[in-house]
Amino acid sequence: MTRDSAVSPVVGVMLLLVLVIIFTAVLAAYAGGLAQTSTPSPSVDIVAYSSGSGGDFSIIFEHRGSDALPIADCKITTFIDSHESSFPASVVSESSSWRTGEIVSTKNLTNTASLLKISESQFVQYIKRSTPLELRLYHLPTNSILFKDTILLEEP
Structure with a gap:
């Protein structure tokens, strides 16, 4: 054994x-x-719409509530027809932080067309046809989409 x-x-x-x-x-x-x-992305309530007419036509982004956003941390991407454009949110804002109640605007028709990377005459045609414009707001530090919506480009 x-x-x-x-x-x-x-x-x-x-x-x-x-x-x-x-x-x-x-x-x-x-x-x-x-x-x-991972760090959580900010929680925000944002609304976008077109405003004005003629040379004063612009796209408005309105912060309706929740966390303040550092503008330098945000990027706006647009899609219209086959045109895509991206630009830092700081291009359309004068402040460093975007708080509840504040509005960010593309200012006028010329600036809006430039940001969308299309000609003014082409942009005017899009407005006349009420063309849909898809908008996205990205938070760069977290690589997250904070806002996504489609608006119609039309004068009131």
Whole structure:
């Protein structure tokens, strides 16, 4: 009869060693930044609409509530027909932060057409046809879309 009393302690030590190695790997991943926790994106209530007529035509973005947004952290992307355009939100705002109740505007027809990267005459035709314009507001630090809507380009 043989005695295998060493089998049980060897298995126990091996299991303990595996647990220590796994725990150390998980701890090193978090300490080294491998398993990063994501920061939540700001919560905002934004409305967009077209305003004005003729040379005063503009697109208005209205912050209706919740978190203040640093303007430098935002990018606006537009889609009209086959034209896509992106620009930093700081281009259409004079302040560094966008708070509840504040309005950001493209100012006038010339500036709006320039931001959309289309000619003024083409933009006027889009307005006459009530062409849909898709708008997106991105929060760059979190790579999230804070606002997405489609408005009609039309004069009141």
